Amino acid sequence: xxxxxxxxxxxxxxxxxxxxxxxxxxxxxxxxxxxxxxxxxxxxxxxxxxxxxxxxxxxxxxxxxxxxxxxxxxxxxxxxxxxxxxxxxxxxxxxxxxxxxxxxxxxxxxxxxxxxxxxxxxxxxxxxxxxxxxxxxxxxxxxxxxxxxxxxxxxxxxxxxxxxxxxxxxxxxxxxxxxxxxxxxxxxxxxxxxxxxxxxxxxxxxxxxxxxxxxxxxxxxxxxxxxxxxxxxxxxxxxxxxxxxxxxxxxxxxxxxxxxxxxxxxxxxxxxxxxxxxxxxxxxxxxxxxxxxxxxxxxxxxxxxxxxxxxxxxxxxxxxxxxxxxxxxxxxxxxxxxxxxxxxxxxxxxxxxxxxxxxxxxxxxxxxxxxxxxxxxxxxxxxxxxxxxxxxxxxxxxxxxxxxxxxxxxxxxxxxxxxxxxxxxxxxxxxxxxxxxxxxxxxxxxxxxxxxxxxxxxxxxxxxxxxxxxxxxxxxxxxxxxxxxxxxxxxxxxxxxxxxxxxxxxxxxxxxxxxxxxxxxxxxxxxxxxxxxxxxxxxxxxxxxxxxxxxxxxxxxxxxxxxxxxxxxxxxxxxxxxxxxxxxxxxxxxxxxxxxxxxxxxxxxxxxxxxxxxxxxxxxxxxxxxxxxxxxxxxxxxxxxxxxxxxxxxxxxxxxxxxxxxxxxxxxxxxxxxxxxxxxxxxxxxxxxxxxxxxxxxxxxxxxxxxxxxxxxxxxxxxxxxxxxxxxxxxxxxxxxxxxxxxxxxx
Ligand code: PEP
Ligand code: MG
Numbered sequence: 001x002x003x004x005x006x007x008x009x010x011x012x013x014x015x016x017x018x019x020x021x022x023x024x025x026x027x028x029x030x031x032x033x034x035x036x037x038x039x040x041x042x043x044x045x046x047x048x049x050x051x052x053x054x055x056x057x058x059x060x061x062x063x064x065x066x067x068x069x070x071x072x073x074x075x076x077x078x079x080x081x082x083x084x085x086x087x088x089x090x091x092x093x094x095x096x097x098x099x100x101x102x103x104x105x106x107x108x109x110x111x112x113x114x115x116x117x118x119x120x121x122x123x124x125x126x127x128x129x130x131x132x133x134x135x136x137x138x139x140x141x142x143x144x145x146x147x148x149x150x151x152x153x154x155x156x157x158x159x160x161x162x163x164x165x166x167x168x169x170x171x172x173x174x175x176x177x178x179x180x181x182x183x184x185x186x187x188x189x190x191x192x193x194x195x196x197x198x199x200x201x202x203x204x205x206x207x208x209x210x211x212x213x214x215x216x217x218x219x220x221x222x223x224x225x226x227x228x229x230x231x232x233x234x235x236x237x238x239x240x241x242x243x244x245x246x247x248x249x250x251x252x253x254x255x256x257x258x259x260x261x262x263x264x265x266x267x268x269x270x271x272x273x274x275x276x277x278x279x280x281x282x283x284x285x286x287x288x289x290x291x292x293x294x295x296x297x298x299x300x301x302x303x304x305x306x307x308x309x310x311x312x313x314x315x316x317x318x319x320x321x322x323x324x325x326x327x328x329x330x331x332x333x334x335x336x337x338x339x340x341x342x343x344x345x346x347x348x349x350x351x352x353x354x355x356x357x358x359x360x361x362x363x364x365x366x367x368x369x370x371x372x373x374x375x376x377x378x379x380x381x382x383x384x385x386x387x388x389x390x391x392x393x394x395x396x397x398x399x400x401x402x403x404x405x406x407x408x409x410x411x412x413x414x415x416x417x418x419x420x421x422x423x424x425x426x427x428x429x430x431x432x433x434x435x436x437x438x439x440x441x442x443x444x445x446x447x448x449x450x451x452x453x454x455x456x457x458x459x460x461x462x463x464x465x466x467x468x469x470x471x472x473x474x475x476x477x478x479x480x481x482x483x484x485x486x487x488x489x490x491x492x493x494x495x496x497x498x499x500x501x502x503x504x505x506x507x508x509x510x511x512x513x514x515x516x517x518x519x520x521x522x523x524x525x526x527x528x529x530x531x532x533x534x535x536x537x538x539x540x541x542x543x544x545x546x547x548x549x550x551x552x553x554x555x556x557x558x559x560x561x562x563x564x565x566x567x568x569x570x571x572x573x574x575x576x577x578x579x580x581x582x583x584x585x586x587x588x589x590x591x592x593x594x595x596x597x598x599x600x601x602x603x604x605x606x607x608x609x610x611x612x613x614x615x616x617x618x619x620x621x622x623x624x625x626x627x628x629x630x631x632x633x634x635x636x637x638x639x640x641x642x643x644x645x646x647x648x649x650x651x652x653x654x655x656x657x658x659x660x661x662x663x664x665x666x667x668x669x670x671x672x673x674x675x676x677x678x679x680x681x682x683x684x685x686x687x688x689x690x691x692x693x694x695x696x697x698x699x700x701x702x703x704x705x706x707x708x709x710x711x712x713x714x715x716x717x718x719x720x721x722x723x724x725x726x727x728x729x730x731x732x733x734x735x736x737x738x739x740x741x742x743x744x745x746x747x
Contacts, residue, residue, distance in 0.1 A: 006214065006271040009149050012040040013273030016156050017210040026168035029160075030061035037153060038063040038134065041146065045114055045135035048157070049075075049082050051128060052172035057086055060172050064135065065109040071170055073106050077128075080104030085119040085131045089289040091151065093118045095141040115139040120150045124158040125281070126288025127385045132157060152272045155282040159209040177388050180407050185355070187400035188366045188376030191703070192418050193353030194411075195331030197391040197404070199384065200339055202326070204277070204314040211275035218267060221276040224316040228309070229257050252305040262306075277317045284310035326389050333393045337384050344368045345454070353395035355380050355402050360641060367474060371452040373703055377402050428706025432463035436709040439716040444691050446709055447503075447699040449677060453491065456498035458702035463709065466503035468699025469564075469625065469677040470495065472548065473510050481519050482544060485551045492555030503562060505625070505699075506552055507604065508545055508577075510534045510566040529639060534567030539576055549584040554593055561596035564625060568603040568610055571617040578620070604677075606630035611663050618670035625699070626663065628678025635659060650734040651680045652689055657724065657735065664694035675699055684711040685739055692720040714746060 015036045019029050030048055038046035045064030049057040052074070059065070059073040078087040084102055085092050094100045097117035105112065114135035122130040132154045134142075142150075160166065167175045211217045236250045256262060262283065269279035284307060291303045314320075333353040334344075344354070344365050354369050359378035369376040375397030387393070387404055394403040394414045403410050436444040447468030448458060452475075459467065475483055475491060483491075496504060511517055512533025525531035538545035552561060565577040578601050589595055605611060606627035618624070628651070633640040635656055636649040649656075660676075667674040675697035680686045682704030688711060690698060700708065720742070727738035 006273070008040065009152060009271075010212075010214070010273035012036060012149075012153065013156060013210045014212065015040070016153070016160070020160055020163075020165050026166035026173050027061070030166050031063075033157070034061045034063040037132075037150075041134050041150070043134040043136045045111070045133070047133045047135075048122075048130060049086075049133065050122070050130035050161070050166070050172045051086070052170070057082060057131060058170075058172040059109070060130075060166075062109075064114075065111055069106070069109040071172070073109055075104070075106075080106070081117055082119055082131050082133060085121055085133075086128050089121045089123055089126075089128065089292075091118065091120045091147050093142050093147055095139045097135070111135065113137060116141065118142045118147065118150060120147065120154045121289075122154045122158050122161070123285055123289060124162055125285050125385050126292065127382050129158055129161050148268070149272060152269060152274060152282070155269075155274065155278060155285070156209045158285070159206055159278060159281075162205075163207065177386065177391070177405075179405065180410065181386055181404040182410075183377075183380045183383055183386075183402045183404065185377040185380035185400045185402060187397055188354075188356070188359060188378040189370045189374065189397050191353075191373065191375035191397045192414065192421060193333060193375045193395040193397070194414060194418060195333040195352040195393060195395075196329035197335050197387045197389055197393050198328055198332035198351075199387065199389050200334055200336035200343075201311065201384070202320075202389060203385070204281075204311065204318050204320050206275070206277045206281055206314075206318070208275050209278040210273055211270070211278075214270050214273070217270045217274075217276045217279075220317060221266060221270065221279065224276065224313055225257060225263065227316055228313055229254070231312070232257055249305060252302060253309050256306050256309050277314055280310050280313050280317065284314075329390060333395055335383055335387050335393070339365050344372075345452075348372065348454075349374075353377075353393075353397070355383055355393070355395060357381065357384055367451060367471075367477075370701055371450070371455045371474075373458070373701075424710075425706065428463075428710055431706070431709055431713065432461075434709075434713070436712045438691065438712050439714070440718050442691065442696075442717050444687075444695075444712055445675075445697040446705050447505075447675070447677075447697065448702045448705060449699050450495075450702075453494060453498070455702070456495060459499060459502065462702035462705045464502075464702060464705055466505075467495075467499060468505055468675055468697065470504055470506045471510065472506055472508060473515055476509060476511065476517055477515060482517075485547050485554075488548060488551035489554040492552055493557065496555060496559055501559075503560070505562040505564050505600075505602065505623075507564045507566050508535075508538060508548055512537055529633065529641075535565050535573050535577055536567070538565070539573060539580075542580055545577075546580060546584055549581050550588060553584060553588045553596060556596040558594040558597055560598040560600070562600040562602065562623075564602040564604055564623075566604045566627070567606050567630065569607040570609060571613045574603045574617060574621065602673075605663060607634050608659070611659065611666065615670060618666055618672045621672055623673035623675070624663075624667055626660070626674070626676040626678065626695075628676055628680045631678065632656065632680070650736055651683075651686050652734045652736040652739065654728050654733060654735060657689060657693055658728070660690065660695070661693045668694070673697070682708060684708050685736070685743065688712060688715055688717075688720055688743075689724060689735065689739060692717050692724055711743075715743070 019032050034046040034048055047062040047065055048060050050060045052058045055077045057075050059070055062070055075083045077083050081092050081103055094117045096115055097103055114137055116136045116139055119131050119133040122132055164175055166173055232253050265283055266279040269282050287303050287306050291300055294300050331352045334351050335355045338356055338358040345368055349372055351374050353375045356378045357380055359365055366376060375395045377395055377397060377400050380402055391405050394406050436446050445465050447466045448462055448464035449469040450467050451471035513529045523532055563581060568574045600622040602623035603621050604625050604627045629640055638645040638649055640646055676690055676695050677699035681698040682700030684707050687698055687708045723738050723742045724735050727735040
């Protein structure tokens with residue numbers, strides 16, 4: 001294949017296919033394939049290295065190197081030239097390999113005789129499987145054409161690996177998708193779930209990577225692309241004109257579908273012997289590999305678009321629809337690259353767990369999963385390429401860990417953990433009607449955070465006294481356009497009905513930062529968390545906030561109403577927002593609507609500045625709620641979405657607790673009701689410390705109420721306070737250690 005022509009390449013590929021068709025063991029197939037490739041390329045050596053675990057490559061077959069080194073020679077990812085090809089997912093082509101930086105000599109292989117080296121990655125949809133190498137004695141540099149030819153061969157090897165053609169003895173030749181895999185991700189929602197995989201987007205299986213008739217394949221590809229373009233045009237004409245983001249995505253699809261470069265590469269792949277679907281998948285694989293290395297978020301998004309488009313094209317070519325005929329398992333755990341909040345709501349409570357390759361703790365899908373109380377693990381690497389529909393799976397939302405196809409010992413330990421959690425839930429149910437009264441007789445009010453209608457059934461079952469934070473932005477985030485006043489009024493009224501007279505604190509629209517509305521013009525801000533968000537948007541462009549306030553007043557229909565403004569950083573923001581509300585009250589009165597029987601107007605304290613606001617602010621506010629998620633990020637200047645810095649600062653840090661205590665005092669001086677509604681309130685140890693600092697109302701996700709109440713009922717706050725005072729006096733950074741020791745002693 002030195003002067004590679006399409007026909008030469010096709011001959012090699014049909015040779016590979018013939019090997020595949022023969023009933024032979026995996027090892028024998030690999031041996032025959034390395035011979036075929038070496039012959040065709042005119043090289044002395046051809047070797048196949050496959051991954052035996054996530055970071056070790058093993059020489060699995062060779063023509064030309066010492067046979068005794070097969071299954072003996074191993075290297076780590078990044079080690080030597082072979083390791084570097086695998087790590088970077090890029091070819092290395094060198095006329096004089098021993099002179100290359102990073103070259104590592106493997107004496108047992110006898111490779112010192114060979115000067116030139118060409119290695120290409122064997123990868124499938126961006127997943128590393130191994131490396132294909134050719135070497136020769138003369139110091140020749142392989143032509144671009146030869147590199148390309150070897151990449152096509154590697155693509156076929158990847159497909160053959162996926163189809164199980166090389167299964168044999170030893171870890172490197174073990175069957176794919178059969179062994180246990182443990183994936184460490186990030187916790188999105190606590191809880192444990194056990195079930196079977198349900199792939200949101202089932203993978204297309206390419207069973208025929210090689211094709212004999214390039215003309216026929218080209219026609220298939222051209223027809224499928226024409227169909228794809230028609231589909232996209234139809235989607236564009238159906239898409240609502242107001243949905244800018246959807247339009248942008250579809251326009252990007254259209255651009256790719258018209259892209260000459262994309263088409264040309266796939267035609268070239270076909271000319272070399274790949275089937276149309278294998279050509280699409282080859283380009284998709286390289287796009288996925290590029291995705292990992294592109295730092296620019298916008299470009300990465302575009303590569304995602306290309307990935308989605310390739311999936312559509314594969315479905316058209318193979319006739320494999322999203323509906324594979326598989327039945328949703330009884331205990332489905334949804335596995336997806338990512339999922340939108342609306343789609344997740346469609347699945348609803350049927351799901352036992354959700355596992356996402358992407359997503360973020362603050363993402364809308366995470367918020368919905370939390371509302372549905374479904375354990376969620378995010379950032380799970382390549383789970384969608386590893387998992388098969390129906391695979392057993394364990395989701396540990398507390399630790400952010402997923403066990404795919406777990407071994408019996410892991411599954412039984414997990415079952416024990418779930419049983420213990422169920423037992424604890426029963427214990428919590430038994431104290432549901434009891435107050436969160438500490439041993440010294442202090443009663444702490446426990447409320448729940450909510451944001452969806454779906455949350456409301458938890459109100460009676462969790463034992464919450466009310467809704468301490470209703471995040472109204474969720475209705476805006478899950479829609480394609482600004483909801484209308486009537487719609488919102490209806491929804492808020494249903495929320496109040498479901499609360500059956502219990503207090504519901506409605507927080508006005510809190511958008512910006514990570515909460516970007518699909519229909520809002522994206523703001524190009526250098527630092528969105530410190531940018532135009534929450535009340536800043538509400539005051540600068542008051543139209544939506546006023547409409548929301550009208551909806552709330554109408555929804556109350558004479559019932560008491562609690563309104564809270566988010567992210568107030570200084571006094572005048574509160575007075576301005578409050579004035580808007582008062583004007584709407586007057587306006588509604590003038591229109592003859594019934595006014596709320598009682599009106600409470602509060603502010604969220606989420607920036608340290610507000611703690612130092614004038615006394616008049618504390619007197620004017622009916623209540624204040626500490627938004628600990630934001631307050632903590634600004635107190636420590638540590639991004640709440642950035643795992644690396646977020647965990648660096650403990651909530652029980654002495655300075656932070658002292659600061660919270662100051663807020664308690666300021667509210668105490670003016671007799672202003674104070675609560676804490678950030679996620680930390682739902683952590684039992686933190687909740688005890690907050691109570692010891694003087695907080696008397698905490699609002700948290702419904703599932704936390706039981707554990708928090710259970711611990712509060714077991715402690716004496718005076719003692720807890722003494723432990724904190726002593727720990728603070730010792731000059732330590734956090735009181736956690738002392739608290740944990742003391743709690744252990746409580747039994
Ligand atoms: C907070 O910041 O603590 C809070 C409750 O608001 P959110 O998490 O919605 O920003
Ligand atoms: Mg906040």
